[in-house]
Every structure is written in C-alpha cells, then in structure tokens.
Amino acid sequence: MSDTLTPVTVLTGYLGAGKTTLLNRLLSENHGKKYAVVINEFGELGVDNDLVVDSDEEVFEMNNGCICCTVRGDLIRIVGGLMKRAQKFDGIIVETTGLANPAPVAQTFFVDEDVKAKTRLDAIITVVDAKHLLERLNDSPEAADQIAFADVIVLNKLDLVTPEELQAVEDRIRQINRFAAIHKATRADVPADKLLGLNAFDLQRVLASVPDFLEEDSHTHNEHLSSISLSTDKPLDPEKFNLWIGHILQTQGQDLLRTKGILSYKNEDRRFAFQAVHMIADGDFLAPWGADETRVSRLVFIGRDLNRPALRRGFESCAA
Numbered sequence: 001m002s003d004t005l006t007p008v009t010v011l012t013g014y015l016g017a018g019k020t021t022l023l024n025r026l027l028s029e030n031h032g033k034k035y036a037v038v039i040n041e042f043g044e045l046g047v048d049n050d051l052v053v054d055s056d057e058e059v060f061e062m063n064n065g066c067i068c069c070t071v072r073g074d075l076i077r078i079v080g081g082l083m084k085r086a087q088k089f090d091g092i093i094v095e096t097t098g099l100a101n102p103a104p105v106a107q108t109f110f111v112d113e114d115v116k117a118k119t120r121l122d123a124i125i126t127v128v129d130a131k132h133l134l135e136r137l138n139d140s141p142e143a144a145d146q147i148a149f150a151d152v153i154v155l156n157k158l159d160l161v162t163p164e165e166l167q168a169v170e171d172r173i174r175q176i177n178r179f180a181a182i183h184k185a186t187r188a189d190v191p192a193d194k195l196l197g198l199n200a201f202d203l204q205r206v207l208a209s210v211p212d213f214l215e216e217d218s219h220t221h222n223e224h225l226s227s228i229s230l231s232t233d234k235p236l237d238p239e240k241f242n243l244w245i246g247h248i249l250q251t252q253g254q255d256l257l258r259t260k261g262i263l264s265y266k267n268e269d270r271r272f273a274f275q276a277v278h279m280i281a282d283g284d285f286l287a288p289w290g291a292d293e294t295r296v297s298r299l300v301f302i303g304r305d306l307n308r309p310a311l312r313r314g315f316e317s318c319a320a
Contacts, residue, residue, distance in 0.1 A: 005120040008092045012102040013127030018156040022188035029192045033090035036082050076112045083118045102149045110280040123200035126150035131160040148257045148302045150180045151200035159186045227302045230315045235266035237320040253279030261299035266320035
C-alpha cells in the first residue's frame, strides 16, 4: 500500500472496557505526531434524533443487525473533510463508542472511492475488560464479533483479576481469534507504537506473525463462531480465485466477519494481499517473494457456521 495514504485506526470494544482511557493515552503520549479523532457515537453525530431513530430502525432490519448507512455516511463526510484540510495528519483514530460491531466502519474504507484513495485501514483495535469479558461473551454475541474483527486486542483491567482468571480470559479470546496480537494492560497503558502505524490490516506480516496457525483449525463454541485457516503451495489462478471467493462472499458474506490472506499467483513474483469485511473485498500486490522463500498461499476465514471441508476444497480448486 502507498505511504501517501493516511492510516486509520478503528478503536472498538464494549462499553466500560477502557476505550476512552486508551484514546486519551494515545493522544497525550509524547510521540510527536498529530492525530485526528472521530468519535462515532450517535449522540455526537449532529444528526436530528428523530432521523437517527428512523434510519437506525430500517438499517437494523436490512443489515442483519449492523448499524450501517447512517454511520457510514457520516464517517465518509467527516474523513473526506479531514482530507481536504491544509493541516496534514499522521493518522486518524475512529472510536466506535456505542457501535456493537466494527464492520460498518471498516467497510467504509472499502466502499467509498474518495476515502479509499486517501486513507488506508491500518488496524482494528479491540479493548476488552478482563474482569467482565466472559460474562459479556455469554450474554452478547457482539462481544465475540468485536474480538473476531480485531487485528490487535488490548486485554485491559489486569488489576481486577487473578492470574487464573486472566488465563481463562486469554484462552477464550484465542478460541475466537488466534491471529490478533494481545497486549495486556491495567489502565490501558499500552505504548502508542504498539497500536498505531502497524499496517496490520494490510496483511504484510499478519499471517507470518503466528507461525503455527496452520497446524490445526480453531473452533469456538460461542454462537458458532470459528476461525479456519487454509494453505496450499500450488500457485493459484487469479481468475479461478476471484470467481470462487466472489461466490463465497456473495452467498455467505453475512456470516463472514473477516477474510484475509496472502496469495501466490501463477506467473507473478509479487505477493497478493486479499482482505474482506463481510461481502466487501479488496486486494493489492505487495513486495515480491524472497528468492529462497517457499511460496505458500494462506487464507483465513473468521465467521459463523463455516464449512471447513467445503472451503478447503474450494480453495484448492483455485490452483492454476
């Protein structure tokens, strides 16, 4: 991805997890950079309350629970306005307070051409409350969605749990998302360089960061949410892959929270990074494969009710 694009960090997490504390830390830390902040809270959008309620109602019905169009429209306008200002920012932080699911915000950076031309989604950070997470996962599927979407997880409020409780929470997080980096914190005290400017959503090193993730498929028992990783050392045919993945996203997109991968195409020396949020996909060529590097295509699905054998067969059928 081009260095001229402004990186955007999406900050999500359940009410009370510590998002605002983390945001204040990031803004006050002495890193010498300038960040624009967008608080994506309905009460602070400056939209007439009646209008929000009406559109909220419709959108909930249309998008399977995702608060979508209202938020996306506002976010496109805000980000577009920020990009036109003379003052340049080192990055934009979007705090999704009041939004259970980060998908609509993430999708904004795929669907709007103006936003896409000037910004790139750097990472989705989810803040979780170590004390209450297990309870939240039992009574709220949205809490699992937030973890599944995350590139980085801040496991906060360590001072409120015993080492045994912490281990149980970490194990549960890993059931839902085996691939996100986890940073433990007491009062959201994670250095900015561990959270900002990571290029995590662009996948240059996401899959390589967990060397053993291909050893087995990981399943969870939370609302049928699972993560499945596939790999093949045969070069892929880009047309076959695009047809197959397009069909998967079209037919199963509502249940696919995140899809991401590094692909090796036939007759192509560069890696291809593929990523999708629900039905909306994007991709870009990255640096070339190393001369002595084994070219392995890896693809990860995180979603509900995934059919591992069917996905594996489909992926392998994309071989050139």
